[in-house]
Amino acid sequence: MPLILWPSIFFDHSLYLGLTEWLPNPMIMLDGPGHGRSHGSPDRLTLDLCAQAQEEVLRELNVPAAVAVGTSWGGLVAITHAMSNSGHRVKGLILANTPFGADPSPRWRTRLIVAMSRFIPGLKIFRQGIAKAFFSPSTALRHPEVLKNFLGQEDTFENPGLHAAIRSVLLERPSLLPALGKLDVPVLVIAGEDDSLYPLETLKQAATAIQGHRLEVIPATGHLSLAERPHECSTRIKKWLAEFFPVTAPAQA
DSSP, rough: OOOEOOOOTTOOOGGGGGGTOOOOOOOOEOOTTTTTTTTOOOOOOHHHHHHHHHHHHHHHOOOOOOOEEEEEEHHHHHHHHHHHHTTGEEEEEESSSOOOOOOSOOOOHHHHHHHHHHHHOOOHHHHHHHHEEEEEEHHHHHHHHHHHHHHHHHHHHTTHHHHHHIIIIIOOOOOOOHHTTTTOSSSEEEETTTTSSSHHHHHHHTTTTTTTOOOEEEEEEEESSHHOOOOHHHHHHHHHHHHOOOOOOOOOO
16 A cells, blocks of 8 residues: 655655655655745645645546555644545555644744744754754654754755745644544554653543544654654554555465
């Protein structure tokens, strides 16, 4: 079963490169609008527009069925895609570190991040602050190459569409909690043990609305579990895929 992967805000498709070593499935790795080589629009951006873009990729590549994989923002896009009128191609969801709800009154720190993404996204201190919030302290110590990759994303942090994407996700997105009980495809939920942005207990409580979901907690990871411990995540993803999307051996002649 092919996987289509949408990353988190502040990260391009390279978030998922570590998975390619461990997962045999065909992968379609995307840059979200305003990230990497996807410039997107400096104007209003919505989850519906992102879901439409993901659907267009599957249609253009003539992929009739796929599992949608998303980290944080990507998880929101995956849910929105699955619930849309054109969501029939989405046969399963892998939702990593995904904040299902939305704060109706975002905190001042959130608003500050949005403002900084407009005026000073290229400053080293800004990038380092985002990295500190996203990654587990264990990742910084044991896998400095992951942080180096994150901090070195010039195409993302200098992208003219970055601010619109950050604003849409942090300030303007709707809560997807009402949609969770309506999902009718297999769902794997991945949580980071040390995720300070979306704490484990909060995610667990929200995920109970997803009928028949499986929850996997990845130790020593923060808000970007699939990038921080790709081998551990791949092992659990492969087990889930084998259960719900088994590979059928060709018939003997």
